[in-house]
Amino acid sequence: MIAISVFYIWPFLVQIGVSFTTDAEAAKNPASPIPAVWSVAAYRQLFLNSDFPVWFANSAVVTVLVTVGRVFFDSLAGYALARLRFRGRGIVFAGLVAVMAVPSVVLLIPKFLVINQLGLYDSYAGMVLPLLVDAAGVFIMKNFFESIPRSIEEQAHIDGAGTFRVFWSIVLPMARPAMVTIIILSFQGSWNELSHFIVSSQSPELTTLTKGVASLASGQLSQGSQYPLKLGAALLMTLPVAMVFFIFQRRIMNSSEGAVKE
DSSP: OHHHHHHHHHHHHHHHHHHTSOHHHHHHOTTOSSOSSOOOHHHHHHHHSSSHHHHHHHHHHHHHHHHHHHHHHHHHHHHHHHHOOOTTHHHHHHHHHHHHTSOGGGGHHHHHHHHHHTTOTTSHHHHHGGGSOOHHHHHHHHHHHHTSOHHHHHHHHHTTOOHHHIIIIIIHHHTHHHHHHHHHHHHHHHHSOOHHHHHHOOOGGGOOHHHHHHHHHTTTTOSSOOHHHHHHHHHHHHHHHHHHHHHHGGGOOSSOSOOOOO
């Protein structure tokens, strides 16, 4: 396990080490995890002489909106499929599973056409709205809601609670483990999303971290290798996802929270 861990951790150590050195030293020894010459010039250039703060702000806004939206809408759809009885319920669920089987790259051109036709292209709305619901999140919430005893909801209905009140005040708080899973997956997915932002926006002021760092890594925005600059940007892009995962990982569980009133 230690050997496997070193194999996976080593590139991150190299990333950190190279980002804190000079261009000349990085070009001389690009795979060293310990810089011979320490320097923060790459980070100074990122924050003071580049559009990195704009990229970071755009990614933060989009990620927060998408994460909140997915938690809410995935929960609503999952509860409807798990508890409500309506005509076509089986067809809707089959369509949901079918969408999960379709590669996302196949939908890029249709997605662009729809966004453009609705007048949402090159706007925050076009970047956020198509990502507010995902099939995998609905599937996870549906399966979790089905594991919650129906007797809890029946007792709430007897006390006079309506369907949405039961969902919002009783069932949803018990689904915190599944919600944490959705938060982690949604945050990671929207933060690292690239293809959708390519087809939904083009203005420099709407560039996200994934688009900006990809352009930086490809050499479109810089001259020479500039390894410290590129790896520093990649490191800063990685930190928020790692922090969210470590904060919420202990909350991921396989059982619902709550108790059945006898």
